[in-house]
Amino acid sequence: MPENDIADYPVVLDGVTRHFGKVVAASDVSFAVGEGTILGLIGPSGSGKTTIIRMLTGTLRPTAGQLTVLGEDPRHFRGATRERIGYVPQHFALYHDLTAYENVSFVAALFGMFWRRRRRRVREVLELLELWDAKGRLAGQLSGGMQRRLVLATALVHEPDVMFIDEPTAGVDPILRAKIWEALRALRDAGRTLLVTTQYVDEAEHCDAVALLSHGKLLALDRPDDLRRAVYGGEIVEVRTARSVDEKVIQGIEGVATVRRRGPRTLLVVVKDAGEATPRIVDALTRDGTSAISIDPYVPSFEEVFQAVVERDDASREAA
Amino acid sequence: MRLTKSAVRIGAVIRKEMRELWRRPGALLSLALGPLVVMALFGIGFTGQRGPVDLIVVIPKDLELPRDAAMYQKVAGESAAHVVAVTDDANDARARLSRGEIRMILLAPADLRERIERGEQAQLIAETNELDPIQQGINAVVAETLTREVNAEIIKTAAQQGLARLASSGASPPPVAPDVVARPLRPVVRNNATADPTLLTFFTPAVLALVLQHLGITLTALSMVRERVTGAMDIFRVAPINAVELLVGKYVAYGILGLGIAFALVLGTTNGLHLPFRGSVAAYAVAVILLTFASLGLGLLISLVSDSERQAVQLSMLVLLASMFFSGFVLPVREFREPVRALAYALPVTYGIEIFQQEMLRGHLRETWMQGALAAIAATLFFLSTLRLRVVMRG
Numbered sequence: 265m266p267e268n269d270i271a272d273y274p275v276v277l278d279g280v281t282r283h284f285g286k287v288v289a290a291s292d293v294s295f296a297v298g299e300g301t302i303l304g305l306i307g308p309s310g311s312g313k314t315t316i317i318r319m320l321t322g323t324l325r326p327t328a329g330q331l332t333v334l335g336e337d338p339r340h341f342r343g344a345t346r347e348r349i350g351y352v353p354q355h356f357a358l359y360h361d362l363t364a365y366e367n368v369s370f371v372a373a374l375f376g377m378f379w380r381r382r383r384r385r386v387r388e389v390l391e392l393l394e395l396w397d398a399k400g401r402l403a404g405q406l407s408g409g410m411q412r413r414l415v416l417a418t419a420l421v422h423e424p425d426v427m428f429i430d431e432p433t434a435g436v437d438p439i440l441r442a443k444i445w446e447a448l449r450a451l452r453d454a455g456r457t458l459l460v461t462t463q464y465v466d467e468a469e470h471c472d473a474v475a476l477l478s479h480g481k482l483l484a485l486d487r488p489d490d491l492r493r494a495v496y497g498g499e500i501v502e503v504r505t506a507r508s509v510d511e512k513v514i515q516g517i518e519g520v521a522t523v524r525r526r527g528p529r530t531l532l533v534v535v536k537d538a539g540e541a542t543p544r545i546v547d548a549l550t551r552d553g554t555s556a557i558s559i560d561p562y563v564p565s566f567e568e569v570f571q572a573v574v575e576r577d578d579a580s581r582e583a584a
Numbered sequence: 585m586r587l588t589k590s591a592v593r594i595g596a597v598i599r600k601e602m603r604e605l606w607r608r609p610g611a612l613l614s615l616a617l618g619p620l621v622v623m624a625l626f627g628i629g630f631t632g633q634r635g636p637v638d639l640i641v642v643i644p645k646d647l648e649l650p651r652d653a654a655m656y657q658k659v660a661g662e663s664a665a666h667v668v669a670v671t672d673d674a675n676d677a678r679a680r681l682s683r684g685e686i687r688m689i690l691l692a693p694a695d696l697r698e699r700i701e702r703g704e705q706a707q708l709i710a711e712t713n714e715l716d717p718i719q720q721g722i723n724a725v726v727a728e729t730l731t732r733e734v735n736a737e738i739i740k741t742a743a744q745q746g747l748a749r750l751a752s753s754g755a756s757p758p759p760v761a762p763d764v765v766a767r768p769l770r771p772v773v774r775n776n777a778t779a780d781p782t783l784l785t786f787f788t789p790a791v792l793a794l795v796l797q798h799l800g801i802t803l804t805a806l807s808m809v810r811e812r813v814t815g816a817m818d819i820f821r822v823a824p825i826n827a828v829e830l831l832v833g834k835y836v837a838y839g840i841l842g843l844g845i846a847f848a849l850v851l852g853t854t855n856g857l858h859l860p861f862r863g864s865v866a867a868y869a870v871a872v873i874l875l876t877f878a879s880l881g882l883g884l885l886i887s888l889v890s891d892s893e894r895q896a897v898q899l900s901m902l903v904l905l906a907s908m909f910f911s912g913f914v915l916p917v918r919e920f921r922e923p924v925r926a927l928a929y930a931l932p933v934t935y936g937i938e939i940f941q942q943e944m945l946r947g948h949l950r951e952t953w954m955q956g957a958l959a960a961i962a963a964t965l966f967f968l969s970t971l972r973l974r975v976v977m978r979g
């Protein structure tokens with residue numbers, strides 16, 4: 265939880281817990297989202313992402329803890345504050361019998377936009393999301409990807425300061441996923457604050473910060489690169505050798521944290537500083553009678569990072 | 585500014601609902617034309633005539649009574665009963681009754697003369713084999729009428745015999761006809777209502793009221809459930825729209841449609857079925873508006889308490905069923921016991937039927953409190969819907 269000027273953060277959660285009977289959907293979750301950033305809430309299905317979004321939009325009351333959005337308790341948003349919030353629900357929640365244009369215009373009017381501004385903004389967002397050519401088509405006749413973009417358009421149309429976007433890329437093909445993230449980054453660059461949930465762990469790359477969730481618990485919160493470093497305890501190098509070597513050969517070297525076998529002649533080595541450790545590794549291999557074919561920086565996927573975080577959490581719980 | 589934005593939001597809901605309705609022309613057509621077709625079929629097909637009761641008169645062999653079926657038919661009259669035969673075989677008559685060939689047997693007592701001479705009443709027994717309680721009631725009326733007529737015939741015969749004796753004894757008979765002795769009073773029924781009561785004229789305004797209520801409920805019962813099921817309610821929860829704005833938008837949209845259909849139905853019935861319209865158009869229009877809005881409120885309330893579309897449909901059908909039984913559509917409300925009568929008066933259609941019938945056929949509403957009661961129901965339903973929607977929107 266950032267300590268400085270916390271009240272200025274558009275989104276703040278402090279010890280937020282939500283129970284559904286005996287099920288704990290969110291457990292003591294605390295984080296803050298700074299202005300003009302994308303925070304990715306990442307975790308598998310059932311990890312509590314949507315519960316947190318619903319509490320932040322004021323549609324669900326927390327069992328315990330405090331949360332504020334734009335300085336207000338979401339359960340008591342003023343009308344003017346609601347006009348500054350955008351929300352993209354997880355499922356397509358628009359009207360199949362209305363056209364793409366009518367759907368966006370309807371939501372714009374719900375947010376109190378007058379006709380002239382509404383007309384201009386509807387066109388702008390439909391063009392931004394490449395839906396202008398489909399403006400006259402009924403929403404129910406649009407492809408799944410176009411429907412997802414249409415929902416995004418309805419959340420953008422009133423130019424909100426803070427956006428809560430629940431699973432924008434669920435069930436979407438990779439090309440469209442890239443387009444959606446491109447649009448989200450453009451919004452971030454325009455100064456908007458975005459809280460995006462996704463079950464695709466690799467989408468953490470697109471976020472300024474990621475919060476990893478599992479079973480309602482916040483396991484980690486950091487910038488993507490710092491999270492990798494924090495999880496593995498340093499930088500990772502991939503060492504490929506001429507012949508198979510024992511991990512112990514490298515394990516004892518100064519600056520090496522852990523060594524893990526990845527293949528018969530491939531080792532993943534976590535080091536404090538790759539620049540300092542690499543010559544030592546080369547020397548150690550030479551002393552063992554072999555040589556390094558290559559030593560390259562290794563960037564673990566976020567799936568690996570997430571898995572490591574979950575394993576670490578499981579281990580600490582077992583230890584406790 | 586705040587009010588203007590509120591108007592923008594309400595306008596958005598109205599346009600959205602109207603567009604959705606317009607985009608489903610099949611549903612709209614069946615909603616608009618369906619009731620007209622039902623009413624036309626009702627008008628053309630329903631006669632309200634059950635026909636005379638087929639009966640056999642059983643007169644024991646030794647009894648000195650006429651056995652001419654035509655004579656008994658004349659006594660019974662043509663419209664109430666049809667005397668199929670006069671016989672002395674009670675078993676055969678009962679077999680025919682059992683087979684459903686006739687509806688009634690009239691059994692003359694074998695000791696008729698002896699009982700009368702002893703100064704006792706004799707029994708004319710009417711046997712039936714009926715499951716339909718209404719038909720059984722008709723049978724009882726026919727039996728009573730026939731008994732009364734037979735009694736009158738007996739008195740008339742006695743009077744004729746008495747007058748003949750007086751004449752033969754040389755005395756001058758009183759100037760009273762035997763028929764007047766037997767039937768001193770003859771009923772003459774005059775209806776002071778402005779319209780002659782026919783089944784068509786009586787039931788058509790009731791059908792109109794029932795159709796309007798059902799339309800209103802059907803249009804809106806699924807409305808909010810659909811918003812919840814599709815997830816659109818999540819958008820409403822986050823957007824600055826409140827429960828009253830959302831409800832007003834839906835009321836206005838569906839109200840316009842309901843009133844349009846009501847207008848078409850009234851035109852159809854007055855021109856197509858030549859139904860009289862004797863009342864004030866303004867008073868009638870107020871009643872239509874109140875019934876429509878009360879029905880929309882009932883539909884919205886159903887929609888807001890239902891968890892699924894299936895439950896909403898079931899509850900709508902339940903209201904329709906209750907309306908058929910309790911609203912006075914088939915059975916008069918006054919015939920129900922007190923707690924059930926209260927249920928009848930909780931249904932908007934109960935007032936709708938009474939007001940429509942009186943305005944259209946009588947020319948004015950005698951129970952003017954009914955307009956107020958209907959307005960109170962409409963307002964209460966709006967209030968309850970708003971409260972419930974607030975809870976739903978809070979999540």
